[in-house]
Amino acid sequence: MDRIPILRIGDILLVSIQVDLQDQLAVTLQEDLAERIVTTGCSGVLLDISGLEIVDSFIGRMISTTAAVSRVLDAETVVVGMRPAVAITLVELGLSLDGVRTALDVDRGMALLQQARQADASESAQADG
Amino acid sequence: MTDSVSVESEEVRRIATDSDVVLVRQSVRSVAVLAKLSLVEQTKLVTAASELARNTLVYGGGGMVRIAMISSAGRLGVRATFVDEGPGIEDVHLALTDGWTTGIGMGLGLSGAKRLVDEFDIVSGPGRGTCVSIVKWTR
Amino acid sequence: MPDSPAARGWSLLAQRRDDIIAGWTTEMATALAGRMTSGELERDARDMFDALSAAGAHEARGINDSAFAELRTLLSDVARTRARRGFTPTETAVSVFALKSAVLTVLQREADLSLYEFYAEFSRLVDDLGLFMLETYAQVRESVISEQADALLELSTPVVKLWDGIVSLPLVGTLDSARTQVVMEKLLQTLVETGSEHAIIDITGVSAVDTQVAQHLLKTVMAARLLGAECIISGIRPQIAQTVVALGIEFGDISTKATLADALLLALRRSGLDIVARPGQQ
Numbered sequence: 001m002d003r004i005p006i007l008r009i010g011d012i013l014l015v016s017i018q019v020d021l022q023d024q025l026a027v028t029l030q031e032d033l034a035e036r037i038v039t040t041g042c043s044g045v046l047l048d049i050s051g052l053e054i055v056d057s058f059i060g061r062m063i064s065t066t067a068a069v070s071r072v073l074d075a076e077t078v079v080v081g082m083r084p085a086v087a088i089t090l091v092e093l094g095l096s097l098d099g100v101r102t103a104l105d106v107d108r109g110m111a112l113l114q115q116a117r118q119a120d121a122s123e124s125a126q127a128d129g
Numbered sequence: 130m131t132d133s134v135s136v137e138s139e140e141v142r143r144i145a146t147d148s149d150v151v152l153v154r155q156s157v158r159s160v161a162v163l164a165k166l167s168l169v170e171q172t173k174l175v176t177a178a179s180e181l182a183r184n185t186l187v188y189g190g191g192g193m194v195r196i197a198m199i200s201s202a203g204r205l206g207v208r209a210t211f212v213d214e215g216p217g218i219e220d221v222h223l224a225l226t227d228g229w230t231t232g233i234g235m236g237l238g239l240s241g242a243k244r245l246v247d248e249f250d251i252v253s254g255p256g257r258g259t260c261v262s263i264v265k266w267t268r
Numbered sequence: 269m270p271d272s273p274a275a276r277g278w279s280l281l282a283q284r285r286d287d288i289i290a291g292w293t294t295e296m297a298t299a300l301a302g303r304m305t306s307g308e309l310e311r312d313a314r315d316m317f318d319a320l321s322a323a324g325a326h327e328a329r330g331i332n333d334s335a336f337a338e339l340r341t342l343l344s345d346v347a348r349t350r351a352r353r354g355f356t357p358t359e360t361a362v363s364v365f366a367l368k369s370a371v372l373t374v375l376q377r378e379a380d381l382s383l384y385e386f387y388a389e390f391s392r393l394v395d396d397l398g399l400f401m402l403e404t405y406a407q408v409r410e411s412v413i414s415e416q417a418d419a420l421l422e423l424s425t426p427v428v429k430l431w432d433g434i435v436s437l438p439l440v441g442t443l444d445s446a447r448t449q450v451v452m453e454k455l456l457q458t459l460v461e462t463g464s465e466h467a468i469i470d471i472t473g474v475s476a477v478d479t480q481v482a483q484h485l486l487k488t489v490m491a492a493r494l495l496g497a498e499c500i501i502s503g504i505r506p507q508i509a510q511t512v513v514a515l516g517i518e519f520g521d522i523s524t525k526a527t528l529a530d531a532l533l534l535a536l537r538r539s540g541l542d543i544v545a546r547p548g549q550q
Binding site for chain 1: 453460463464465487490493494497
């Protein structure tokens, strides 16, 4: 079975989902990400879902859980590229994806992650100082 | 509804594995495109179908879905009927209420799917299996 | 069988083909009062008559028989054309029913009463064909109307770019469910296409806000957030504000401003910009 590739760009992990997401694939991705966050010590995860035509409750839960797990592992997650039709459907489904930050595209997502990292850094600096 | 509904075409897909759920999504999508549903209507229908297909697999122990292109009073639509011989739903009424925060997948699956489609019918009971039918019409 | 009224009838029709087609064309031309040229009408009449004769000679059972397949296709095409050109149902139906009087004229000249039996059957057949044609016409008319409605909807919901990354959606008039959905989709699509992170939904021109409209607005804002964009609702008139509170509608953490100008300023500031007065120019 294929795995969804996780790319490392500096301090960020980039995941781009381009296939119709099978449940098992989603679960494996969640586990792979958690492991890579720890082994790389990265500070951010960029989840590109521009290739997803459908986000149902299972995949929605996977996204929420991924963000929550990352946060526990001290990394921030940003979801980018959601399609309008998917957004409309998610709202109708009642899935708010609370606690998941979103951005229009990869560039803005990266900028958001950088802001978060800087905010984190200054917070730590204050705490130490 | 007094208008009669006629079936233009129909296909049956089994739901026995994870990858079958993906195939069901793709089949429903194809029929929705043929029926000329708008992109948002397609997305809502396929998402609902995905929820129900998963329910059939996970809670129903596997089953099948009948996907049909239907027409009534000059409008085209898509109907998907999910059937399983599983344990059935104890309290259908309860299952149809929103259960997202409780984390019980089925609660959200059914009530959510219902909101996404134009017609939603469910017949189920302990030991009687489950049959869920959804319809999405073109505007 | 060769001498049955039906056989004689169809054979007579075949013989008097030209007369019938001419009579039919004239009747249609009168009813359509110049909306189509007699050349076009004659061609339609000829095609339909030939298909009808060919099918009729087959002793078919009703118009759904395979013998009538070609004729049905032809009638559908004619109906489609008439519908798309905006003909009325009567103008369309007369194209078929006019055949009856053309045929009756020819039969009456024969002074053969037994042909009445044939005419009765023939008339029933033409009625069925006419109804079939009207069915197709009705379907096509409906789709033409809904296409036009969609086009109108598109035109009346402009999404305007106010600044880099800031778009505005002025809503005007009444907001029904269908309209709001189209509007929502258009706004979200524009946000993605233009890469805009801010949308100002201006409801100055909205006559009334009820629970349903408010819910649609809220859904639009939530969907925009999922995409990574933020909405500001502007143009809330005092009456609307009172209605919203009375209905118990919570806008939660969605920013609201009284005027479009205020909303624009807020959006600019959120984008990291500001408006400053230039020294010495007031």
